[in-house]
Amino acid sequence: MVGYQGRPGAGDTQQRRRAASTDSPAELGARARQQAAVAHLGEHALSGAGLTALLDEGAAAAARELAADYSKILELLPDGERLLMRAGVGWKDGYVGSAFIEAGTGSQAGYTLLSDEPVVLEDAAAEDRFAMPALHHEHHITSGVSVIISGREHSFGILGVYTSSQRSFSEDDIHFLQSLANVLATAIERKRAEEERELLLAEVRQLAETSQSRAAELQGILNNMLDGVFVSDLKGRITLVNNAGIGMMGLRGEQPVGLGIADLQSVLGMSHLDGRAFGQDERPLTRALAGETVILEDAIIFSPESRRRSFIRTNAVPIRHDDGKIMGAVAVTRDVSALIELEQLKDQFISVAAHELKTPVAVMKGFAQALLRTDDNMPPVRRKMLDAINRGSDRIDRVVQDLLDISRFHAGRLDLVMEKIYLPDLVEQVADRESLSATKHQIRLTDASPVVVLGDRDRLEQVVVNLIDNAMKYSPGGWDVEVGVRLAGKDAVVQVSDRGVGIPREKQGHIFERFYRAHTGTAFDYGGMGVGLYISKEIVGRHGGRIWFESREGEGSVFSFSLPLVRGEGADEQL
Ligand code: ADP
Numbered sequence: 327m328v329g330y331q332g333r334p335g336a337g338d339t340q341q342r343r344r345a346a347s348t349d350s351p352a353e354l355g356a357r358a359r360q361q362a363a364v365a366h367l368g369e370h371a372l373s374g375a376g377l378t379a380l381l382d383e384g385a386a387a388a389a390r391e392l393a394a395d396y397s398k399i400l401e402l403l404p405d406g407e408r409l410l411m412r413a414g415v416g417w418k419d420g421y422v423g424s425a426f427i428e429a430g431t432g433s434q435a436g437y438t439l440l441s442d443e444p445v446v447l448e449d450a451a452a453e454d455r456f457a458m459p460a461l462h463h464e465h466h467i468t469s470g471v472s473v474i475i476s477g478r479e480h481s482f483g484i485l486g487v488y489t490s491s492q493r494s495f496s497e498d499d500i501h502f503l504q505s506l507a508n509v510l511a512t513a514i515e516r517k518r519a520e521e522e523r524e525l526l527l528a529e530v531r532q533l534a535e536t537s538q539s540r541a542a543e544l545q546g547i548l549n550n551m552l553d554g555v556f557v558s559d560l561k562g563r564i565t566l567v568n569n570a571g572i573g574m575m576g577l578r579g580e581q582p583v584g585l586g587i588a589d590l591q592s593v594l595g596m597s598h599l600d601g602r603a604f605g606q607d608e609r610p611l612t613r614a615l616a617g618e619t620v621i622l623e624d625a626i627i628f629s630p631e632s633r634r635r636s637f638i639r640t641n642a643v644p645i646r647h648d649d650g651k652i653m654g655a656v657a658v659t660r661d662v663s664a665l666i667e668l669e670q671l672k673d674q675f676i677s678v679a680a681h682e683l684k685t686p687v688a689v690m691k692g693f694a695q696a697l698l699r700t701d702d703n704m705p706p707v708r709r710k711m712l713d714a715i716n717r718g719s720d721r722i723d724r725v726v727q728d729l730l731d732i733s734r735f736h737a738g739r740l741d742l743v744m745e746k747i748y749l750p751d752l753v754e755q756v757a758d759r760e761s762l763s764a765t766k767h768q769i770r771l772t773d774a775s776p777v778v779v780l781g782d783r784d785r786l787e788q789v790v791v792n793l794i795d796n797a798m799k800y801s802p803g804g805w806d807v808e809v810g811v812r813l814a815g816k817d818a819v820v821q822v823s824d825r826g827v828g829i830p831r832e833k834q835g836h837i838f839e840r841f842y843r844a845h846t847g848t849a850f851d852y853g854g855m856g857v858g859l860y861i862s863k864e865i866v867g868r869h870g871g872r873i874w875f876e877s878r879e880g881e882g883s884v885f886s887f888s889l890p891l892v893r894g895e896g897a898d899e900q901l
Contacts, residue, residue, distance in 0.1 A: 353498075356391070360502040363387040364509060371513035381413035384485065384510045389415045392499055394487035396465060399475070399510070400427055400435050401483040409435050409483055416488075417465065431456045435484040438472045444500045446471045449492050462488070471495040475507045475514065482514050554638075554659040557645075558611045560652065562587045574638070574659065576629040587611045595628035599637075610642035614655035619643050624662070637666040677733035683726045691719035728857050732840065735864045742782035742868060746892055749818050750774040750811045752783065756790040757809050766804030769794065773810035777818035779889040785865045786889075789873075792858040793822040793885045799852050800845070800883070801826030817871070817888040825882035834877060838863045862887070 367387060371380055381399050389397035398414035411417075411425040429436035437456035438445040447470045450458055458467070465488075472486030485507040548555050554571030558564055564585040567575070575582065575593050585593070587609055597603050606612065610620040620642040627636050642657035694716040698709065734740045757769045779786075790809075797807040805825040812819050829837060833844040843856035859873075866873045866887045877883035 357498060357502075360391045360498075360505075363391050364502070364505045367506060367509045371509060371516070377514065377517050378413070380510060380513050384506050385413040386415050388485060388487050388503055388506055391502060392487050392495070394470075395490050396467065396470075396488040397486065398422075398488075399483065399485050402429065402439065402481060409433075412483070417461075421461065425461055427459050427461065428457075433457065433459045434462075434470065434472050435486060438474060438484055438486075439481055442474065444471060444473045444504060446495055446500070447488075448494060466490045468492045469494070471500055471503060473500065473504045473507045476511045478515055478518075482511060485510065552660070554657075554661075556590065556611065556657045556659065557654060558587055558615065558656075559654045560615065562612065562615060564590055565654070571659065574627060574629070574636070574661070596625050596638075597628075599624055599626060601626075610640045610657050611655050614642035614644050614657065615652060617644055617652060620657075624666075636661050636663045638662065673733060673736050676729050677736075680726050680729035680733065683722065684730070687719050687722045687726055691716060691723060694719060725855065728855060728861060731861050731864075732857060735861075740864065740868060742785060744780050744782060747779055747781050747783055747786065749777045749779055749820065749889070752786060753790055753809055753811050753820060756787055756794065760791065760794045760798075764798060767798045767801065768806045769798075770806055770808050771810065772808050773812040773821075775811050775813045775818070777811060777813055778892045779818050779869075780892050781869050781889060782865075786869070789862040789865050789887060790820060790822070792862050793820075793887075796858060796885070797822050797824035797826065797883070799854070800824065800828075800850065802850070802852070805882075813891075814888065816891055818891055819886055819888045821884060821886045823882065823884040828879040828881050828883055829875075829877040830879050834875075837875075838873070 364387075367380065367383055370383060375383075385397045385399050388394070394416075396414065396416035398417070399412050400409035401412045402409050407429050409427045409429055411422055411427070414422045417425070427433045427435050429439065431437055431440070434445055434447055434456055445455075447453055447467075450462065450468050467488045468490055469492050470486055470488035472484050475482040475485055485503060487503065548566075548568035549570075551568060552570055554574045555566070555568040556564060556571050557566040564582060564587070567582055572578075572580070572582070575590070577593075582590075582593070588606070590611070591604055591609055604625070607616075610623050613620050620640065623640045623642070625638050625640065627638050628634070629636070638659045639662045640657050640659045642655055644652045645654040645656055647653050694712050698704075698712050698716065704712075731740070754771060754774070757771055761769050794807060794809065801807065801824045803826070808821075808823045810821045812821070827845070827850045829844050836842045837844055838859050839856075840860045841856045842860075843851070843854060845851045863873050866889070869889050871887055871889040873885070873887040875883055875885040
């Protein structure tokens, strides 16, 4: 039984019950027609009729089967304060589709929604639960009944029938009206779900289109890059290669499908610069899949098709999910053949030039010295000239030696003559010698820990000379240079400090590079080739040590290098 709320009044409920239990043939016929109307509305809804048509049919059936003058279906608007007449019969023209009714106790409809059950209006004149809207006054409505059309989250609205003359509604009447409202509620829900699905589908379609066009955009960018791009999934399968990458692989346009990282390496014919093949764990993509960021990995590739050897430089990074888990890796590879060939040409030139200069310089120096020795009565002007030639050829000789060193390092031909060296002595001797030629600077020995290392005496002297020379050169004011030898764990450390011009921070990363000079074009450009530190680094490296520095522009620099102590020798051992 459907709940309802009639106007409280004596005998009201009893009277309605009686009406409901009257089984006259006319009544029975009416009930049968009502049931047929509900069934018809249901069928109509199932056949996929439009919502407006269903609402119209519901409103018409309600008025017709309950012999009412008016019926209306009101939709509660989202503001919750008004209801709109979506369908109805009997009303003056222009109301259906545009009349608004106040919610709350401003109308029977609003009151029905508040009560959450059917509400019967027996006599408008005596009604005190809710106000009569203007629409009802205008149509002289006296009686009526309204039921809720429910909804999933909130009620859709109200279905109501009304009469101008006073009448009462039986429980069966109310039940019929509620049945119509229920059919409408189901149809409305279905329509809403359909609309939502359509909306969702449209969104998905839109998303798919957007991501498709983004993918096309990305593909376009990738394919127009000069660098090769290789993407691998977590299992090490190559999932994407751009055009430049395909070119490097010697393929023509087609995506290499189903290739693994090892296959990629063999298709590329990739090896280290010294010709060694890449080990399984050395491959940039494999390393990136293990979480490493691979920077500037140089390799040679060989294209069987063009029978050409190229040099490539690769960076590779893991691709991660939002939660940080690795889902793949990407490698970006650049053909640096032109660069490396230029470097090789430079090396070749340096080596040839140094070798060509070596002999004439030695001849110049030899003759100048011989002349200086043989003639004691030489006029002072001539002696001065010969001295200048001697000093000049010394300088050229130093440059030649540096250049020869560079080509030796490159060819891997730096021969060291190793011996045990008591480091503080070596450093002191160099400092003394340098002091002789120092005009403005004091070279002070600070620490002199008694440490012994294994090394090439001449080469280690060369490093210390270079650091002290630099310290003096870049301290134009003549401030003191401090030199020390100390013990640091299993290493001996030589340290040279100055309080000179220092090195600008942005240039500090480069100063061990060949021919790099941090002060070129500044007021502190004191000449030089920019190879001293490069050579020092190579020498220290070959001894198993490390070289580093700290520097502040305008405050000075501290250069240090470490050498491993001779195994088994105590720090206090003297040679
Ligand atoms: P150079 O022949 O130019 O001195 P180096 O290889 O010895 O070549 O040094 C490279 C560059 O590092 C120098 O040109 C200079 O700019 C900078 N540098 C080296 N030592 C010092 C120092 N003690 N103080 C400031 N700058 C230095």
